[in-house]
Amino acid sequence: MRTRKKRKLKAEINVVPYIDVMLVLLIIFMVTAPLLNLGVDIKLPQSTAKAVSVPKEPILIGVDKDGRFYLTKSGAPREQMSADDIVKQVSAIVRQNPDVPVLFGADARVPYGQAYQILPGLQAAGVTRVGLMSQPLQDSK
Numbered sequence: 849m850r851t852r853k854k855r856k857l858k859a860e861i862n863v864v865p866y867i868d869v870m871l872v873l874l875i876i877f878m879v880t881a882p883l884l885n886l887g888v889d890i891k892l893p894q895s896t897a898k899a900v901s902v903p904k905e906p907i908l909i910g911v912d913k914d915g916r917f918y919l920t921k922s923g924a925p926r927e928q929m930s931a932d933d934i935v936k937q938v939s940a941i942v943r944q945n946p947d948v949p950v951l952f953g954a955d956a957r958v959p960y961g962q963a964y965q966i967l968p969g970l971q972a973a974g975v976t977r978v979g980l981m982s983q984p985l986q987d988s989k
Contacts, residue, residue, distance in 0.1 A: 931969060
């Protein structure tokens with residue numbers, strides 16, 4: 849009969865594969881993180897959220913059910929304008945005051961594509977954040 853030598857169990861963990869996986873994930877995140885900012889940066893408000901307090905008078909951009917664009921500057925009456933004219937005016941205001949809030953609201957019956965057409969122009973004009981306006985939910989009691 850052969851005598852077998854008992855081997856001692858190793859209580860070590862080989863961490864080299866885990867380090868390799870971690871480095872690959874790090875590279876993937878470093879490459880993809882800058883690409884995630886290519887879209888229009890908007891903050892979607894919750895429909896059940898409380899009203900947000902705005903420290904400065906916001907610029908309001910609206911679209912009615914017929915697809916006409918309106919601009920309301922601080923304290924001024926609402927004016928009907930083309931999307932390009934609104935982008936030019938908002939660009940001039942944002943250059944002077946980059947912290948001014950911009951709020952966008954569209955009628956629920958307006959097609960998404962028609963309402964969306966102004967957002968890339970606002971981003972190109974230097975508007976970094978656009979808040980989307982909504983109505984609070986009505987209780988059906």
